[in-house]
Amino acid sequence: MIVTVTPNPAYDVTYEVASLSPGEVHRVSTVRRRPGGKGVNVAAVLASLGTPVIATGLATTGFGQDVERIGVRAAFVAALPRVRSTLAISHGPTTALWEPGVAPRDPVAAAAALEAEVDRLLVDAHCLVVSGSLPPGVDPALPVALARLAREHGLPCVLDVAGEALGLAADGPGVVLMPNAEELAELCGPSRSLVEVADASRRLLERGPTMVFATRGAEGLVLTTSEGSWHVPAVPGVTGNATGAGDAATAAVARGLAAGHSPVAVAEEAVALAATAVAAAVAGVVDVPLYLRLRIGVTAQPLTTEGTR
């Protein structure tokens, strides 16, 4: 089983309106509301692949029930007065409004309760994923503290976090990092080429992580381990909605590591599953036959870096 942690979840709300006229009153014809946040999205991808998964994090009582309704087992800690919304107004184009996170009633107690819940869930787990931002007031060391728990249970921990939490996570022994281009630049300075991405990742490994999956959008991803670096090119010619690609890649990494696949195979699976998510008709629902077809065509290529030259 895989445990995903979403410290700062959200409801993804979509309003359908005929048109959007600033300054006017609009009657919304349809409201769609789905529990989300990066860890929940990762869990939804895993569930749609048939991989046993449970989603936890900080939320309200009702939020966990809503996550169960989309087919994902949930065990959220009821610590937030309210779960924020991210609103997409669909009027031909889409106008998005992202609410700020809501602080827990007691941020210290909330973090402690979440650590206790994760510790309990890890007893039956094969991998831990911590994804997304933290609510206001919560210690940015929470993701690395959760990674420490996974290590105590002898399990891999995939961290897809940003900002101050990523800086602290990069010092976590044994963690698996998934920085995107912007996050890697924040940690290590800008990388102009894939070789520079590999060099930056290698510098990160010296701080604590065992693997870095540096996601590069249209360029695919760069995997770096103590054995070397590999580039996995993105699947060419895939068009669609790129929103869920990162969470699909994270799901693939967690699933591959939990199953004991080699890091290079895991990197290939991540690129293939991200492409499947981009091509998906319905966000978060994986077309398994398409994934298997794309998976065949994805191959990692070794990268020569300063450290391996």
Added chain:
Amino acid sequence: MIVTVTPNPAYDVTYEVASLSPGEVHRVSTVRRRPGGKGVNVAAVLASLGTPVIATGLATTGFGQDVERIGVRAAFVAALPRVRSTLAISHGPTTALWEPGVAPRDPVAAAAALEAEVDRLLVDAHCLVVSGSLPPGVDPALPVALARLAREHGLPCVLDVAGEALGLAADGPGVVLMPNAEELAELCGPSRSLVEVADASRRLLERGPTMVFATRGAEGLVLTTSEGSWHVPAVPGVTGNATGAGDAATAAVARGLAAGHSPVAVAEEAVALAATAVAAAVAGVVDVPLYLRLRIGVTAQPLTTEGTR
């Protein structure tokens, strides 16, 4: 005590954004969220005047708790899967998006439970108010059925409803109606002058109501009872936010009738309280000294109609 019923409540949500650019992503700087709906707004005005009031209606468990937090006693029936939102995006001007109402899980059981709750609350009450729309699926005869309960308890019932529910309410014996210009036109055809408003109201009295307070915006209101018709001109020179004026007028009518004031005095109070609401710095909060000052200047004038000529 006054009982207000809000069959189809809403959260009034306000997003503060620097600007609104259709097609773009916006980070919302501040989110304000206040329980609303017409009956809740009426109750909030009454509470801010120090008048004992309890708000009921169809909602979720959490909604009643949120109403209590704004200083209004609440006893909502938990019958809706979710309470809709009305979103106001404030970006200099305001862009509004109104979600449709949410159907109760079991509309027939929900209506029956609300009738039972109102019947219980009316034991200690002096007036019943039913305000606003109905959730999808709920019988439009619900407001008039609630009015029948008030009549059985020997209490006045103020109905501020629209559409099919208003048509049925107009046949309710003993009810007090508060149609605005559009609603009166829907019931009786268009009225070009205040005398025509009084004539239309007189025709309504033949169907069942004891009083009609026909609100006319900038023209004030026209009261019609079996004794005659009166015009109460609006307070001149009041500018501000007109949104809460109708609910303030309803609050004044309920409060005046509960206290046994004459219908003419009640009509004057309604116009003065509506003007106070328009001038309010904070929506829903009544400036009592201002109300008392405006009240002195408001005087009803008899209207000669075909029926009284």
